[in-house]
Amino acid sequence: MKKLAFATAASLAAAPASAQESLGLDARVNEIFAQATGPFVNFIFAPLYGTDFPWIVLWLVVAASVFSLYFGFVQFRYFGHAIRLVKGDYTNPNDAGEVSHFQALATALSGTVGLGNIAGVAVAVGIGGPGATFWMILAGLLGMASKFTECTLGVKYRNEYPDGSVSGGPMYYMSKGFRELGLPGGGLLAILFSVFCILGALGGGNMFQANQAHAQISGIVGDYPGWITGIVFAAVVFTVIVGGIKSIARVTEKVVPFMGILYVGAALIILIMEYDKIGWAFGQIFAGAFTGLGVAGGLVGALIQGFKRAAFSNEAGVGSAAIAHSAVRTNEPITEGFVSLLEPLIDTVVICTMTALVITISGQLIMDPATGRFVLNEAGSAISTIDGNTGVALTSAAFGTSIGWFPYVLAVAVVLFAFSTMISWSYYGLKAWTYLFGEGRVKELVFKVIFCGFIIVGAAANLGPVIDFSDAAIFSMAVVNIFALYFLMRLVRRELNSYGARLSRGEIARYKG
Amino acid sequence: MPARLIVGIDGHPSGERALDFAVTQARLIGECDLVVAYIIEWSPYAFQTAEENAQRHRRREEEISTVQTRVITPAVERLSKEGLAATGIVRHGDVADALNTIAREQGATQIIVARASEGGFSKRIFGSSTHNLVRGADVPVTVVK
Numbered sequence: 001m002k003k004l005a006f007a008t009a010a011s012l013a014a015a016p017a018s019a020q021e022s023l024g025l026d027a028r029v030n031e032i033f034a035q036a037t038g039p040f041v042n043f044i045f046a047p048l049y050g051t052d053f054p055w056i057v058l059w060l061v062v063a064a065s066v067f068s069l070y071f072g073f074v075q076f077r078y079f080g081h082a083i084r085l086v087k088g089d090y091t092n093p094n095d096a097g098e099v100s101h102f103q104a105l106a107t108a109l110s111g112t113v114g115l116g117n118i119a120g121v122a123v124a125v126g127i128g129g130p131g132a133t134f135w136m137i138l139a140g141l142l143g144m145a146s147k148f149t150e151c152t153l154g155v156k157y158r159n160e161y162p163d164g165s166v167s168g169g170p171m172y173y174m175s176k177g178f179r180e181l182g183l184p185g186g187g188l189l190a191i192l193f194s195v196f197c198i199l200g201a202l203g204g205g206n207m208f209q210a211n212q213a214h215a216q217i218s219g220i221v222g223d224y225p226g227w228i229t230g231i232v233f234a235a236v237v238f239t240v241i242v243g244g245i246k247s248i249a250r251v252t253e254k255v256v257p258f259m260g261i262l263y264v265g266a267a268l269i270i271l272i273m274e275y276d277k278i279g280w281a282f283g284q285i286f287a288g289a290f291t292g293l294g295v296a297g298g299l300v301g302a303l304i305q306g307f308k309r310a311a312f313s314n315e316a317g318v319g320s321a322a323i324a325h326s327a328v329r330t331n332e333p334i335t336e337g338f339v340s341l342l343e344p345l346i347d348t349v350v351i352c353t354m355t356a357l358v359i360t361i362s363g364q365l366i367m368d369p370a371t372g373r374f375v376l377n378e379a380g381s382a383i384s385t386i387d388g389n390t391g392v393a394l395t396s397a398a399f400g401t402s403i404g405w406f407p408y409v410l411a412v413a414v415v416l417f418a419f420s421t422m423i424s425w426s427y428y429g430l431k432a433w434t435y436l437f438g439e440g441r442v443k444e445l446v447f448k449v450i451f452c453g454f455i456i457v458g459a460a461a462n463l464g465p466v467i468d469f470s471d472a473a474i475f476s477m478a479v480v481n482i483f484a485l486y487f488l489m490r491l492v493r494r495e496l497n498s499y500g501a502r503l504s505r506g507e508i509a510r511y512k513g
Numbered sequence: 514m515p516a517r518l519i520v521g522i523d524g525h526p527s528g529e530r531a532l533d534f535a536v537t538q539a540r541l542i543g544e545c546d547l548v549v550a551y552i553i554e555w556s557p558y559a560f561q562t563a564e565e566n567a568q569r570h571r572r573r574e575e576e577i578s579t580v581q582t583r584v585i586t587p588a589v590e591r592l593s594k595e596g597l598a599a600t601g602i603v604r605h606g607d608v609a610d611a612l613n614t615i616a617r618e619q620g621a622t623q624i625i626v627a628r629a630s631e632g633g634f635s636k637r638i639f640g641s642s643t644h645n646l647v648r649g650a651d652v653p654v655t656v657v658k
Contacts, residue, residue: 088557091557093606093614096555096557096604096605096606096611097553097555097569097573097576097577097604097605097606098569098570098573099561099566099569099570100557100558102557102558103557103558103559103560103561103566104566106558106560106561107560107561107562107563107566108563110560111563163571164568164570164571164573164574165567165568165570165571166567166570167567250562254560256560257560323563324563324566326567327563327566327567327569328566329569329570423562424562424563427562427563427564427567428563
């Protein structure tokens with residue numbers, strides 16, 4: 001990724017003067033942005049000494065593995081129980097009208113299901129080949145344990161205010177949990193996390209979304225300056241988060257699940273139409289996972305891309321879900337942990353795999369028929385594609401190969417997903433902002449205006465610097481969050497042991513089923 | 514043991530007609546008390562934003578308090594003035610399910626509701642709460658015009 005950042009910067013510098021002039025404002029925004037964020041990006045994606053392997057990827061993989069082992073593969077042992085909780089089998093009827101497990105899960109999912117599943121997977125498969133999918137699935141399965149850990153803590157240590165509203169998230173469990181264990185530094189970690197959460201909200205939760213939404217719209221209506229899309233998006237987001245026009249958000253929240261179902265449905269139809277290639281595609285995924293099949297970076301390249309894009313898509317270990325899940329109504333914080341472990345499963349194992357299969361089957365990735373290996377582009381940084389597409393454009397072209405009109409539906413879905421993710425992340429960012437600076441109308445307005453400003457920057461900048469910064473910002477949240485989770489996971493195990501014992505003794509009230 | 518009637522009201526004039534009918538029935542029965550119920554339509558499977566979720570508990574309390582003050586308390590007071598024993602209940606949920614649950618919990622012998630005056634397109638497509646109640650209730654249901 002570091003190499004990609006340099007390659008992007010180098011290609012920008014080498015671009016002909018006339019082309020730079022025609023890009024105008026977008027190019028200037030892009031250049032300034034790439035320069036400003038370069039050092040931060042380089043630090044987060046610095047390789048381990050003597051290798052090409054970014055330390056941050058290892059950090060995420062090790063954490064997910066540790067949590068899986070520490071909780072005895074809770075993601076598999078309590079999977080059925082998680083489904084029953086979402087169905088409401090254990091929900092007290094007297095709590096009707098409160099936030100249900102289903103609603104907390106749906107809200108968190110609408111923040112994660114989106115461009116990570118569409119554009120992120122295309123980036124992973126475009127650079128790491130189909131083999132990246134294998135590592136993405138593995139990361140998704142392991143990430144379920146990370147999500148379980150952080151969301152249990154998110155509910156356990158949330159703030160419940162006298163007016164009945166709640167605030168939760170890593171900053172709260174860091175400060176309160178460390179205090180409970182008599183450990184120093186919880187407050188400092190909470191501050192660090194909040195800073196990174198604000199950057200993450202502005203990066204992956206905002207600029208990446210605006211950038212890819214613009215790429216999708218301009219791919220259909222023709223090229224035009226990104227700042228125009230940025231201003232339109234910023235205006236709509238502004239009306240919702242500042243103007244309080246909740247109806248727009250409500251409509252989006254209702255349409256987004258529909259679009260998600262439509263997306264998975266279209267992918268399923270394509271897979272049914274091309275059923276004879278599914279076996280071959282899985283063969284490519286497994287072979288590529290262990291051999292690389294000649295992709296950029298070989299086996300390690302596939303692994304890095306798979307894990308990176310999985311983490312970016314399902315946000316396991318990042319801490320954002322702990323904010324989203326904390327509003328649920330339950331007396332047992334661990335129940336929300338069980339429910340939240342379904343998130344990486346739906347997001348990564350199911351939806352991302354669908355996207356990867358469609359891209360692989362579509363033949364958009366150019367393969368040398370003589371060797372059966374993928375053909376790299378001139379820079380050697382990614383696999384060549386038929387029209388040179390990357391990101392969301394590659395996914396769109398892959399779907400378009402089988403269903404000619406689907407790119408238009410996808411364009412609408414991308415715009416709605418982008419919008420929904422922005423609304424979710426504006427809330428996560430705001431919670432971190434108010435944790436740092438305190439609540440108050442003016443303070444909140446300052447953050448919201450900054451948030452809207454970054455939408456314009458995101459839409460105007462090139463994909464390379466935006467995706468680098470977005471990744472770096474999101475992953476920096478995971479650095480602090482996972483560090484804290486290692487100290488706090490014993491509190492979760494205490495909850496798990498207690499709940500598990502009571503569940504097996506039949507002491508957990510079941511109201512349905 | 515006195516008979517118990519559940520009266521489902523919704524704050525509209527149709528609810529008043531249900532109350533009128535319930536009063537008549539209670540007097541005919543003699544030893545009878547009334548439970549006035551208002552169900553706030555709510556689905557645990559509806560989609561909400563993170564901000565709405567964070568405010569949900571507060572909103573729920575506000576909704577219950579508003580209905581209690583504006584609809585339930587006046588209805589119970591009216592019944593008391595007419596010399597009948599009456600209590601009130603406010604719940605969230607599916608109207609038909611919740612009324613039936615209340616009837617079971619309270620050991621009621623009958624549910625009285627009014628036919629909804631406002632039909633609307635969605636009710637024609639998905640069926641009204643009254644229809645669902647009549648189809649699924651465990652006790653006799655009287656639907657007042």
